[in-house]
Structures are given as C-alpha cells and as structure tokens.
Amino acid sequence: MCLPLYDNLDCINHNPGGKCNDQNTHPKRQQQGISLGWCAMSPETRYKRSRDNWKQKAACRGDTNRYQSKELARIKAERDRFKKELKEIRARVHQLESQGRVIVVQNKVDLIFLALQLFVVARIGFRAVSRVLGIVMGALGLKKSPLSADHHQLGDQALSGAHPICPDATGAAGDEGTVL
Amino acid sequence: MIDMSIGLGTGKILTVLALNAHHHQLSPAAPRLQDVHCMAVSVADSWTGESIAAFLERLIASAGRPAAYLKDGGTDLQKAIRLLDEQGLASPCIDDISHVIANLLKWWYQDQPMLETFLSACGRVSGKLKQTVLACLAPPKVQTKARFMNAHRLIRWAHQLLRLSPAGGARKGSTLSKLRACLDRLPSCRAFIKRFRDDAVQLLECQRVLKAQGLSHFTIAQCEPFIQAIGSSPVRREFVAYVQNQLQIAAKLGLDHIGLPVSSDQIESLFGLGKLHGTGEIKDANRIALRLPALCGTPTRAEAEQVIKISVAEEQQITGRFTSLVKQRREVLPHPDRLESLSTEQAGTHLELIASAKNRENSGEILCLPIPYKKTHGPQLQCQTWRG
Numbered sequence: 001m002c003l004p005l006y007d008n009l010d011c012i013n014h015n016p017g018g019k020c021n022d023q024n025t026h027p028k029r030q031q032q033g034i035s036l037g038w039c040a041m042s043p044e045t046r047y048k049r050s051r052d053n054w055k056q057k058a059a060c061r062g063d064t065n066r067y068q069s070k071e072l073a074r075i076k077a078e079r080d081r082f083k084k085e086l087k088e089i090r091a092r093v094h095q096l097e098s099q100g101r102v103i104v105v106q107n108k109v110d111l112i113f114l115a116l117q118l119f120v121v122a123r124i125g126f127r128a129v130s131r132v133l134g135i136v137m138g139a140l141g142l143k144k145s146p147l148s149a150d151h152h153q154l155g156d157q158a159l160s161g162a163h164p165i166c167p168d169a170t171g172a173a174g175d176e177g178t179v180l
Numbered sequence: 181m182i183d184m185s186i187g188l189g190t191g192k193i194l195t196v197l198a199l200n201a202h203h204h205q206l207s208p209a210a211p212r213l214q215d216v217h218c219m220a221v222s223v224a225d226s227w228t229g230e231s232i233a234a235f236l237e238r239l240i241a242s243a244g245r246p247a248a249y250l251k252d253g254g255t256d257l258q259k260a261i262r263l264l265d266e267q268g269l270a271s272p273c274i275d276d277i278s279h280v281i282a283n284l285l286k287w288w289y290q291d292q293p294m295l296e297t298f299l300s301a302c303g304r305v306s307g308k309l310k311q312t313v314l315a316c317l318a319p320p321k322v323q324t325k326a327r328f329m330n331a332h333r334l335i336r337w338a339h340q341l342l343r344l345s346p347a348g349g350a351r352k353g354s355t356l357s358k359l360r361a362c363l364d365r366l367p368s369c370r371a372f373i374k375r376f377r378d379d380a381v382q383l384l385e386c387q388r389v390l391k392a393q394g395l396s397h398f399t400i401a402q403c404e405p406f407i408q409a410i411g412s413s414p415v416r417r418e419f420v421a422y423v424q425n426q427l428q429i430a431a432k433l434g435l436d437h438i439g440l441p442v443s444s445d446q447i448e449s450l451f452g453l454g455k456l457h458g459t460g461e462i463k464d465a466n467r468i469a470l471r472l473p474a475l476c477g478t479p480t481r482a483e484a485e486q487v488i489k490i491s492v493a494e495e496q497q498i499t500g501r502f503t504s505l506v507k508q509r510r511e512v513l514p515h516p517d518r519l520e521s522l523s524t525e526q527a528g529t530h531l532e533l534i535a536s537a538k539n540r541e542n543s544g545e546i547l548c549l550p551i552p553y554k555k556t557h558g559p560q561l562q563c564q565t566w567r568g
Contacts, residue, residue: 113484120479123457 229259282333
C-alpha cells in the first residue's frame with residue numbers, strides 16, 4: 001500500500017523557491033518537537049522527488065483500482081449467478097406447483113382411495129361421493145367426470161323404483177306404485 | 181370386543197372387533213373407531229350362548245385367540261365365554277364400564293318409588309314447556325331402552341331447572357311464575373335428584389378417567405376421591421368390587437401399570453354409524469353388517485387396490501346371495517301374489533365375514549395384530565362362508 005507523503009509535499013508546495021526557513025516548519029513536526037530545519041534542494045532533486053511522489057501515488061492508485069475492478073468483476077459474476085439460480089428456482093417452483101395442482105389423481109387406485117376416504121373418513125354418502133368428485137374434478141386433474149350420465153340414470157331409476165343396475169329385472173321397470 | 185345389534189328384518193348382527201391391549205401405552209387418547217380392526221361380522225336369526233361360542237371358535241381357528249374379551253353385561257355373551265373356557269379357549273373377560281355403571285344405578289334406583297314420580301314429572305314438564313317461551317328449558321330426550329345409560333342427563337337438567345326457581349314468592353305474570361306453573365311435581369323430587377346426582381356425577385367422573393387412560397393403579401388413585409364421594413354406600417361398594425376385579429385381570433395381562441381398556445364404546449359407535457351411514461332408508465341388518473368392516477380403521481391404498489380386482493358383476497353375485505329387504509320390497513309390494521314368497525325366502529341366507537390370518541399354524545395362540553399401531557391400517561376381510 002502507499003505511504004503517507006504529505007510531509008515532503010507540503011514542503012514543496014509551500015516553498016516553491018526551494019528554500020525553507022525556520023518558520024516554515026511542518027506543524028506536526030512542531031507538535032512532536034522535531035524541526036525539519038533549513039533545506040535547500042537542487043531543481044533536479046526537486047523534480048526527481050516530485051516524480052517519485054507521483055509514481056508512488058500512481059502505483060497506489062493503480063493498486064486500488066486493480067483491486068476494486070477485480071472485486072467488481074467478482075461481485076458482478078456472483079450477482080449474475082444468483083440471478084440465474086433464482087430464475088431457475090422460480091421456474092421449478094412454478095413447475096412443481098402446476099404439477100401439484102393438476103396431477104393429484106394419477107390412476108384409478110388413487111381415485112378409489114379418495115372415494116373410500118370420502119365415504120369412511122369424511123362420512124358422506126355414496127351418491128355424495130360422486131357429486132363431490134364431480135365438483136373437484138378440475139382441481140384433481142380428473143379428465144372424466146365420475147358423475148356420468150349413467151349415474152344420473154341409475155339414480156333416477158332407483159328413485160322411480162326400477163332396478164338400479166339391471167333395468168330388465170323382473171318387476172322392475174314399468175310397474176306402477178313401486179317404491180323403495 | 182364383542183357385541184350384538186339389531187336392524188330391520190329377522191337378522192341380528194354379531195360383531196367382533198380387535199383392539200390392541202397395549203393401546204394406552206401406544207396412544208395417549210381413548211381408543212377410537214380408527215384404532216380397532218373388524219375381526220368378524222355375522223348375521224343370524226337368533227344368537228344363543230352356544231351359537232356365539234361356535235362362531236367365536238371358528239374365528240379363533242382362523243385368526244387366533246384374543247388376550248381378553250371386552251363385552252357388555254349380556255348373559256348370552258357371558259355364557260358363550262363360559263363355554264369357550266370349558267373348551268380350553270379361555271381368555272379373561274373385561275366388563276364395559278358404561279354398562280356396569282348403568283346397571284349399578286339401575287340396581288339401586290329402579291325400585292325406588294320416587295323414580296317413577298320423577299320420570300312422569302319430567303314428561304309433564306316437557307309437555308308444558310315445549311310450546312311456550314320457556315321451550316329452551318325443555319328436558320333432553322332420553323330413550324326408555326337403556327334408560328340408565330343416559331339418566332344422568334335428565335337428572336342434571338332437573339337440577340339446573342330447579343336452581344332457576346329459588347325459594348320465595350314470584351310476581352304474578354313474571355317468567356318465574358310461568359316456570360313454576362310448568363314444574364309440576366318436580367320440586368317434590370328435589371331430594372331424590374340430589375341423591376341420584378351425588379352418585380351419578382362421581383361415577384361418571386371415574387368413567388371419564390378410566391375410559392381415557394385405561395384401568396391401572398395410577399388411574400384408580402386418580403378416581404379415589406370420586407369413589408369416596410359417591411353418596412350411596414352400596415353403590416360405592418359394588419363399584420369398588422368391580423374396579424378391584426378388573427384390576428386383577430389387568431395384572432394377569434400385565435396391564436395394571438399401563439392401563440386396561442375397559443370401554444366398548446367403539447363397537448357401540450360402530451353400530452350407530454353403521455345404521456346411519458351408507459345403508460339408505462331401509463336399515464337392513466345384512467346391509468348394515470356388510471358395511472361395518474369398512475367403517476373400522478382407516479382406509480388404505482391396499483384396500484383401494486383390492487376394489488379394482490373385483491368386478492361389479494362379482495360384487496353383485498356375492499351380495500345377491502343373502503336376503504335383501506330392498507329387493508323383497510321391490511318385488512312384493514307391486515305384486516300381491518308374491519306375498520307368500522316372503523316366508524319361503526326368509527329362511528334364506530345371512531351374511532358372515534371372518535378375518536383370516538395367513539400362515540397361522542397354532543390356532544390357540546394369542547392374537548397379535550400384525551400391523552404397526554401408528555400406521556394406517558384396515559381390516560383384510562375375506563368372505564369365507566355363506567350360511568343357508
């Protein structure tokens with residue numbers, strides 16, 4: 001790192017003629033009880049010293065700049081990496097969410113298991129199970145409604161007194177006054 | 181856990197449930213319907229001690245011997261267990277605490293003349309209150325069958341109602357005077373109500389503790405203050421005798437420090453649920469019995485897979501074998517000439533389901549429930565025999 005150079009620089013700036021008198025002493029040195037005393041430098045020395053000071057300052061500035069530009073590059077790279085990761089994670093979350101929303105019931109066993117739970121745990125009736133599944137079919141990713149037209153027919157037949165499974169059963173359809 | 185229930189028709193349902201004897205070690209809560217396995221369901225025209233014993237023998241041969249039998253106070257069940265003991269299939273017999281307490285109260289209070297006065301007063305008060313501004317004070321509904329199972333509700337109501345009418349005069353036309361006009365002979369039963377309440381409240385507190393935590397040395401110590409506070413000494417003495425007897429059984433089973441299950445509430449609630457849920461308007465005994473196993477435990481994916489393996493036609497073929505009141509009603513009501521067929525068909529088939537255990541070599545061994553307790557489980561029932 002660069003060294004403090006202000007002692008000599010002050011001397012040069014405040015004494016352009018190259019002569020220092022007793023009054024032109026550095027205040028810090030005065031505070032410390034040290035006197036620079038009288039100095040007289042040749043122009044060549046003055047230029048050399050000025051150049052050396054400039055070189056030291058430039059080297060110091062260069063070091064700082066190089067360090068800062070390196071850090072900047074590192075931070076930018078990190079930022080880009082984090083941005084990319086965030087983008088990927090967001091995409092993955094979205095994908096998982098969309099999967100979770102749609103692919104709940106993947107096969108028939110899942111559907112039967114759900115229906116069993118609705119009947120045994122939630123304790124809703126058989127016909128209510130199919131009604132509930134019909135309502136939530138979109139959220140469950142069901143393509144075919146469990147509340148099919150056949151179901152309605154079966155329900156209607158059962159209510160009208162016809163045999164719910166075999167419409168041709170003896171004494172089932174077409175009889176007046178049949179009640180369940 | 182063994183119990184019987186009735187539905188519509190000639191059939192009586194006998195059900196056997198299995199509960200892990202170490203339930204109170206495995207779970208902090210009282211046993212629920214999800215914690216029991218249905219081991220067997222059978223419907224028959226009548227059940228005697230002999231027929232129950234024969235049925236239990238078949239079940240033991242198939243699934244193993246239980247560590248103990250938990251039952252209500254039915255004499256036919258007692259006889260069946262005695263017959264099994266004679267055949268060397270003995271297991272200790274635990275009595276359900278709710279039935280014991282109800283029977284104790286019945287034994288002590290049934291013959292007391294004030295009981296009739298109190299019950300008739302409750303009926304009249306109910307009639308006077310129901311269509312008035314005081315309708316909210318009407319008594320709770322208590323069925324006449326197994327009256328002493330719920331008599332405490334009526335007593336608690338009467339006690340609270342009498343507290344609304346303190347001693348002293350009431351202004352004419354005030355709500356208090358209207359209430360007093362409805363009380364009938366209830367104030368004269370005040371001493372009876374207090375006596376019954378002193379017994380019932382303490383017994384019910386003991387019941388609450390023992391049902392939730394099982395019967396053990398620790399829970400008996402918890403119940404001790406309530407037992408001491410029971411007003412009638414014969415009731416207290418009989419209850420202590422019951423507790424000591426059950427504690428001996430618990431010690432025999434190694435459960436006296438864990439907690440012996442003493443409540444058959446699960447089987448009672450199973451019957452209640454079976455009659456309400458999924459059976460339709462006609463509470464056919466066979467139809468109820470067919471659904472009982474599914475209502476125990478928690479459904480599993482394995483059971484869902486079993487559903488796929490059976491077709492609708494096969495299922496209809498199986499269920500079509502036994503008598504169906506719905507089918508009979510559908511066939512007979514519109515055809516008067518078919519009335520006679522009812523008596524011939526009535527001697528038809530009844531349902532019987534018995535759980536089977538795979539690779540069981542020794543049929544006399546104590547039944548161990550194979551599935552870990554905390555995991556979801558469900559009965560694996562197979563239709564074994566169809567009685568004709």
